[in-house]
Amino acid sequence: GETVADLTEHGKKVLIAAGGKGGLGNLHFKTSVNRAPRQMTPGEAGQYRALRLELKVLADVGLLGMPNAGKSTLITAVSNARPKIADYPFTTLHPHLGVVRVGPEQSFVIADIPGLIEGASEGAGLGHLFLRHLSRTSLLLHIIDCAPMDEAADPVHEAEALAEELAKYDPALAEKPRWIVLNKIDLVPQEEREELFARLRSALAGDGRPFFAISAAAREGLEPLLNAIAEALDTKRREAEALAGDVRFAEGEAGEPAEEVDLAAR
Structure with missing residues (x-):
């Protein structure tokens, strides 16, 4: 359906349906001669619209991944969010938001959604x-279980299947920066890590996108x-x-040219 408005800022207002025009009551027709008028005018009906309200959470970073990739463990490790964590798929049933603080005056909001599976764009699973909720994020973290x-x-x-599902669901979402994050590296023997990371980096981040290897559980x-x-x-x-400053400058009015003065004539 048609998108009537997208309220992305606190206090933002939009006119959805105009109210009716009020009629005039008998008091409006009262005069010094006609002290008790019986006239009136009917009002006009207001507009009627049936609306569907849809919530989109506001977050800077969104977590993507298959079920049990460790997204909830990660958001728990780095923020104040406390989603349910268990060793079975689809533990997360609704979005969770967490505030990550990286300094005294620096923080960002991270969003965790249910895991995606193949066929998600057609309704399989819960993630679709x-x-x-990820449409307003600036960055996506693609969490991958490197020790399934x-x-x-x-x-x-x-990982490739999830990226395809993302593109099928919303091409604009697929165009967002998507970083590759290998999780559960603590379950990979130390002597096997270098070879595994090199293989996965080549396959998943060969285009130069950022690539990280972590263990959310082991911090x-x-x-x-x-x-x-x-x-x-x-x-x-x-x-x-x-960019906003450039736009304001471009939209501003140019100043009046200064009047030229011939000093030699004076």
Whole structure:
């Protein structure tokens, strides 16, 4: 259906349906001669619209991943959010927001949604019901389980399938910056990590997108990830402020040219 309005700022108002025009009562027709008038005019009916209200949470960073990739563990490790965590799929049933603080005066909001599976764009699973909550984010973290319990599971195939589902659901969402974050590295033997990371980096981040390896449960590798996110968001904010300044200057009125004075004639 048609989008009537998108309220993205606190206090923003929009006219959805105009109210009716009031009629004139008998008091309006009272005069010194006609002290008790019986005239009146009917009012006009207001507009009627049937609306569907849709909530989209406001977050700077969104978490994407298959069920049990460790998204809820990550948001718990880095923020004040406390979603339910368990070792079965679809533990998360609704979005969770957490505030991540990386300094005394620097923080950002992160959103966790239910995991996505193949066919999500066609209604499979739960994640597609909540993808709209990621539409306002500036950055997506694609969380990948690099040590799945099912030995037949292929992290590369699952990651590529999720990216395809994202593009099918909303091409604009697929165009957002998407960083690759390997999770559960504590479950990978130390001697196997380098080879595994190199293979997954080549397959999933060969285009140069940021690539991180962490363990949310063991709190390993989180600081570099959070610092990189904070820096990226700060850069985007400064660019947006600079662009807004350019727009204001372009829309402003040019000053009147100064009057030329011939000093030699004086």
